[in-house]
Structure formats: C-alpha cells, structure tokens
Amino acid sequence: MGMTMTQKILAAHAGLDKVEAGQLIEADLDLVLGNDITSPVAIREMEKMKVDGVFDKDKIALVPDHFVPNKDIKSAEHCKCVREFAYRNEITNYFEVGEMGIEHALLPEKGLTVAGDVIIGADSHTCTYGALGAFSTGVGSTDMAAGMATGKAWFKVPGAIRFHITGKPSGWVSGKDVILHIIGKIGVDGALYKSMEFTGEGIRHLSMDDRFTIANMAIEAGGKNGIFPVDDLAIAYMKEHSVKPYTVYEADEDAVYEEEYTVDLGSLRPTVAFPHLPENTKTIDEIKEDIAIDQVVIGSCTNGRLDDLRIAAKVLAGRHVAKGMRCIIIPATQKIYLQAMEEGLLKTFVEAGAVVSTPTCGPCLGGYMGILAEGERCVSTTNRNFVGRMGHVKSEIYLASPAVAAASAVTGKISEPGQL
Secondary structure, rough: EEEHHHHHHHHHHOOOOOOOHHHHHHHEEEEEEEEEEOOHHHHHHHHHOOOOOOOOOOEEEEOOOOOOOOOHHHHHHHHHHHHHHHHHHOOOOOOOOOOOOOHHHHHHHHHOOOOOEEEEEHHHHHHHHHOOOEEEEEEEEHHEEEEEEEEOOEOOOOOEEEEEEEEEOOOOOOHHHHHEEEEEEEOOOOOOOOEEEEEEEHHHHHHHHHHHHHHHHHHHOOOEEEEOOOOOHHHHHHHHHHOOOOOOOOOOEOOOEEEEEEEHHHHHOOOOOOOOOHHHHHHHEHHHOEEOOOOEEHHHHHOOOHHHHHHHHHHHHOOOOOOOOEEOOOOHHHHHHHHHOOHHHHHHHHHOOEEEOOOOOOOHHHOOOEEEEOOOOOOOOOOOOOOOOEEEOOEEEOOOEHHHHHHHHHHHHHHHHHOO
8 A cells, every 4th residue: 555645754754664544653853843822831841851952953943923022921921931942042943023923924934844844833733834745733832842852753644535626716715715615524523633635636726825724724624734745836936935955745646545525626615614613614605694793804824925915905905894893904924014015905904994913823812913802703814713712702703715804894794705
C-alpha cells in the first residue's frame, strides 16, 4: 500500500522509508510556533526542563497577535514574558508590534513555511500551512516547549480523507464557502485526527488565499491537518516570499484513504454557518427569514488576507453600512494593511462607515476590538462560532465569507452580495 502526502512528509522527517496510519513516530521539526497566549506556558515548561537554550534560534517563531497591542496589564505581562525569552535566546523570528501580524497569515508571508516542512504550533489553526504542501498541525504548549528544546515531536501518523475538487466556482463563492460546505457535510468531528487531503483539477481555480482559508479550517472538521498538492501557483508563491528550499511530495497512486468526497465548485453557493457550530450550515438560498445583525467582523487568520479585503471593498464601494451597524475590518498583517492602503481599500472602508484596526486576532476569540453583548448577533469571517466565543454566552455568531459579511453590513441582515 502506498502513502499519502502527509505520510510521506512524516516518514521523511522520521528517517523512515515508510509509515502507516496509527504508527507512533518521532519526527524532526522545521518550525515551532507560539503566540502571546500559548508561549508563556511553554516558556515556563522549558524552565522546568532546565534546558540550555533552544534547539535552533532560526526555527522558532514567536508572534504576539491575540491581545496586541496590549489590551490590559495581563496581556502586557504575557507579551513581556515572550519578548524577554526571545531576546534571551536570540530568536530570529520574533515579531514585535509594528512588524507583526496574525501568525498564520504572517509566517507564509515571511517565507517561513514551505512545501515539505513539518511544523507545529501552539495554536489550533497552525494547519493553515498545508496550503503550501507542508504538514502543519496545532499542539499544546507542553509539546511546544519540548519542540523548542529538542527540535522533535511525537506523532501518531494520521489516516486520510480525500476531497476531490472539481469545477470552477461562480461569482462570490470563495474558499470560505468551500470549507464551510465540507464541514457542513461531514460535521465538526468528521475528520477527527485525519489528514484532509485536497486533490483534483478544480484546485487550479482556487487562489492561494482560498487555499490558506480551506487549510486553516481543517481543524474545525476535527482534522489533524489539511494539505494541498504543490502546483505552479504554490511554487510561485514560495518563490516570491521565501528563500528556504522546499520539497514536493506527491501521494502514491495506491495511497489509502479512509473516505473520499467530491466537491463540485460550480454547484456551490455562498454558505453561512449558524450558531453554535461550524457544521450548522445553510446556503444563502436556504435562509428564508430576515436575520438582523448588530456587528460584522472581516479579518482573522481565516479571512484577513488581501483577496478578502479586495472582495469586501468591492461590495462596500459606493455603499454605507446600515445605521447602527458596527463593521470592523482587520488586515491580517502590516504588509497587507499597507497594500490595502495603497490600493485605496482602507479609504473605501472608512467612507462606508467601517472601522479599520491594526493587525490582531482581537474579536475572533472574544479578546477585544468587538466583544458582543447579550443578545447581539455578529456575521464574522472568523473560524469558530461556539457559545460565548466572541463575548456574551447569549450572543450569536454567523460564520461567512468576506463577500457575505460585507453585504450583511450594508443591509443590516444576512444578505447575498449579488442581490444588493
């Protein structure tokens, strides 16, 4: 029996000719990631180990992004802990406010993630880098500590589910709609500890930003990781952003997949996940009632990239957000912020009555910059809509694409952009 992409990457990093699902291995790491919430825990665990420094100062990335710029004293203390650790260990890839961004948008932009890498991060959405053909997955802070100390991690080799992508998406359908469709189909535990492997000719119609979005939300289906084949578009992205060598792995023809699904992009419609799980999806056509909303958030590691902002600006141009509506737009990195400024997107947002924030995770996890009160509803381009995720336990979050979010900001209710 052959191996999947993920299995080939893990075998190579474990120094083995072959691995199979369920096998326990120890693999070398190409990158270990932490943020301002998870890193302090890992740093304290490293101190307990009494190790002398980190395994490789160039293969650790520390990105304060969840509560920054510091929202309170506790977050300031967390960032101080990370900052001092980074300076003490001469961490190359420590990104302070002013050069930072939301970690899962920043690292590919900085060229730190490439095809064939094995990457762990103390953040569940570390699976984002599978868009470039890397094996990347979220871990706990203790595993992060062990990774920073040793450069290795234990894995149980995951089985795989193949998603065969066909067709070409119609207008206003994006990567967010693709992954919400998949999660709605298989459920939030439908890929539990499985590698979600995307194949098919339809992938060529998905931009890199679409692929980052899809891989980012693999965890919302329970996946261990999501991974795309390395095509010309992925190679062009890596050549533009990185000087790191990359390795292309391809699944064997006789690779074993526990399940297989076909996703026809041409048949998809804009999709919304209703409270309180990402699997609770409806297409825009299935929403018959008016669902009034109080707030829109466009941003996050899922949908704060330049394509996302361009789509939102296309919808908002010449329009104004509804009276009483709060529309918060957060570019995912400083570079994206600057590009959006140069293209006039920020002007469009401000003229439409939205506010634009410095890069931060902020409202996605109920941190700040958009906390919901009791009874309030938000359409958000983020990745989770659990009870109390963005504020009060009696608030509601509707997950959607930037296009649907922007259209909803204009009308004050969940809306299709094509009908404005």
